[in-house]
Amino acid sequence: MAVRGAVDLGNRQRIGWHVLVGVVAVPVAVAIAADVKVALGQRMLALGTLAVIVAWYALVAPRAMEDGDERWGVAYFAALAVAFPLLLAIAPIAGALMFALCPQLFVMVARWRVRLPLLFLLYGELAWAMLARSGVDRYALAMTGASVLVPLTVTILVGGYLTGIREQNRKRAALIEELTETRAALERAGHEAGVHAERERLAAEIHDTLAQGFTSILMLAQAARTTVLRDPKATDDRLVVLERTARENLAEARSLIAALSPVDLTGRGLADALDRLAARHTRDTGTCVEVSVVGDRTSAPTGTDVALLRTAQEALANAGKHAAATTVRIELSHTDGVMALAVADDGRGFDPATVRGGYGLLGIRTRAVGLGGTCTVRSAPGEGTTVRVSLPAGGRTGPT
Template sequence: MTALAGSSTDALWAVSLRRWNAVCWVLFAAMAVGITTGAGGSRYAALALLGSVALSFAVLHRFPDNPVVRPHGYLAVLVLALGGLAYLNTSYAALFMVTLPHYWMFGRTPRISLGFLGLATAATLTCGWVRQGWSGEFFGETVVGTLIVVAVGMLIGLWVRAVVEQSTERARLIVELERTQAELSEAHQRQGAADERERMAREIHDTLAQGFASIVVLAEAARAGLVTDPARTARQLRSIESTARENLAEARELVGSGGEPRGAAAGSVADTLRRILARFAEDTGLTVEAELADLVCDQPTRIAVLRCTQESLANVRKHARASTVGVVLAQRPYGVELEVTDDGTGFVVEASAGFGLDGMRKRLAELGGRLTVTSSVGDGTRILAVLPSGGEGAA
């Protein structure tokens, strides 16, 4: 929008400048005709002065960006020509009035513009006084009229320059604002991309990575008992097949839903947890004690409960060396509460740098919940996840 506004302003300025230049050329031609038809031996000198002004203006107009062509040179020629025309007693007032904007257009600074305007005024008044003498007519018409025209030109020029400077500053501020907005938008996009990568990493860790880890553990156990316990090995192979199929379904869901997790069918989360715990007990041989309230909650809460349970069980499988695992799912007045405990070796919570616990904390925080981990070496571990009620409460 700024580029369009700037181009529109430049186009309007170019049109206005062309019109003003056309007025100047018409004035030059009219003055040349008037000087030629006038009487007196000074016509050739007046034409020479007018021609020098026209030639300087033509060169400046033809080569506006050429460093050799100086706008201040044209203004100097204009000052000398106005003084000469005033001395020759030729009508210079029209030329003076029409070329007043040139002092502001071609002066680099207001001080330079005012300086050339002052020189032009002084030159015309001085040369007119030398030619006419100090008479009442000279003072009443020439001096007063010239000073009025110059004063009005100064006021208009200063006002126009102030407006142009304000417009330039406003355009600069708009450009800076748009650049800042673009940088902020880019930063938001980068942050959004980083958040999306983190969310996808969490989903992959909580689904595919956990499934592959389970497959690896089951495969190692099946290989170890391939000769000594064929029946157990067969069960483990069935678990590997089932886990691989679930991983494949999870992968298809992640790809098909654009990374949005689905993970569980609508309904009670307790039935899904019972199947997960039964599979876990069968694969690991650990004792699982479960108290699962048959509550109904919304899909984000259901997925969070399932993922936290899967991550806690995976940690028990990989690190705890426990014999008993307890899982409690309950509806509290303040929300849904999930507690997973084990009697394993425990660990130092402050020293834990794993991705799983941090992922659980962030997942719960996105839903307004919190995670509390209590553990010490040799005393087992307690994972407590609390979520605000997102469903209809206890069934």
Template sequence: MLRKRWWDAAVVAGSAATAVALAFGLVPVDAVEATVAYAAIVAFVLMYLIIARPVIGEPHSPPRFVWLLVALAVILVVGTAATGFLAILQALAYPLVWVIGDTRRNGVIGSAVIAVAVLAGYVIGGGSTTGAVLAGLASTGFSFAFATALGLWISGIAEYGDERARLVEELTAAQAEVRALSHERGAAEERERLARDIHDTLAQSLAGLVILAERAGRQSREGAADAAASTMSTVEQVARDALAEARALVARTAAVPDEPALGAAIERLADRFRAQAGAAIDVAVDAAAEALDRDRQVVLLRCVQEGLSNVARHAQATIVSVTVTGGDGVATLEIVDDGRGFDPSESRAGFGIDGMGDRVALAGGTLEVDSAPGAGTTVRVRLPLGADGTPRPGAHSPAEVAP
């Protein structure tokens, strides 16, 4: 309805059909009435071209709308007064006022002006007779009621369409925002995951290298060449392991192979930390723990790595036990040492225990740390399993590297 070329065709066709009807005598009029009727038709076309057409489909212009009503009123009064047949121009006038008026209120007002103008033309042309008045009331009343009802209905459809378009735009904008937020959250989670991976692998290996290098230097200064050589051999092995960790971290290889290997992986970790800390480390992994899925084995393995790293750096322990068991729907890891202990309620500057807690929480488990100054430390990790002992589906751990 807002395309100008359709309005052009409608106005030209309607005006031409009305003029042809007058020219071929389909409507009985004398020469004066015909001249006035033709002038009214020409004025209607000019009014459309000058006033109405430029604002079709454009933002509402109150001055234009007022001028449109004035022009339509004059044309319809004069034309209908010359011949009642020109009341047919209502068929074009009513839609015009609804389109250009742009609101329901303006549409109803414009329709009322057209109806009054046509009624006035009937009365002027036919005299103030009862027949002329009744004919005018019947024609204008029906036309006004029909045009108003149709205009309100079409306006409702248009408003519904506009509302739908607005909602679609808002939905599109919201989806774009959600995508952006999801991307940002994914990037943040990836950075956090990478930080955990680096801390659990490379950082701990490098920390071990520092400890071993300091020991080798001290042994060399003390003249213990054999002990220094042994320590340097351990340094070489830890460095090789760190290199393997770095390569595997880049390649995103899996930490734990498909076959049961949790016990062997923990034993390799224990060997490394025995060399670093000089503590006796006892490892026990039962069959149920070996049957855990890869993701949970990774979580437990990294918890063991973090726990032993803390023992080597802080605990000054002589005996450490690492136990992994499965049963009653829970896989349990316990790391117990006889070191100097600490107060778990005090704030910690390191990332280790907090990172361990985050990793366990992502797998749906819990972390407990029992310790006191001078009383050793117990780290306990519990991961939930299904009712049949199989792992429950949960958050997937990121790709890890073998110790």
């Protein structure tokens, strides 16, 4: 995978292994060709054997490194075990190829139980070539032992160290891959949660503004129909109100699309917006709505003002549709860093425990909690209803 290739240095820079083969093979070829002590035919045989080894590397080694299948590596070194002693028998200088062969072994073969026999075989062939040329005596054995055992030990130690690094790289690559997948999953979950929250916000906004406006338009149209023949003047007045309500609803729709503040808050404070809302509700329904302000009349952050205005809109709509109230009182208070809005009506009341579904009270409560506030509803059959929302005056940004 892309992440694994980026982390594993051995796989990412295989070109280094090819350069190493060239750096070792070219000087060996030059040394063999320049050794006039060896017959020309033997030199040509040695050069041909070296060419076969390099060609075998070019054919098999890249696949063994890329596929990660050590069977290719075993096949590669099995053939070398045949060609390498032939080359050593003619040109002992070819022992320098071990500088390239040993690193390749640790790249192409993963298991130690396969590595070690191949490693011992190659160094054994090197020792045989040295003894075959110098003869067998104690000095030759000592020199051969020093020339073979020391590099063999160093090769095993360095190979083990490099193997450990590559294993750490593989684990790190797997961890990065897992973290990348987890991050992608979290991003998808966050996006889905954001979409869901935005959908809920829009549903509440539409319920509190457009749906209520259309309900008012419908009621006015029905009332106008009943008086169109017997009282044209009253019908005309209702049509004027209907047109005004439609325009206000259109303005709310445009404001919602543009993600702006409610129209009633544009250029006004919350107290003024509540006065405007109360006057409009009284005009449309005939229900008396009173507004009182306690404490500072200055506005809170926009999110707080919007939430409290939406609360008043929903409470008034419920009072008009369900409570059959004759009087509604809205009280806005701003004390001790808390903005509170209470909407009380003298309607028929209800049992809050029996309310299920809908966006009304649920939307009010969701807004309040989202801004770090509280929402309480007190009502009983025949005793009216009071909806109270308290929010931090400092505001905590959140969905409105």
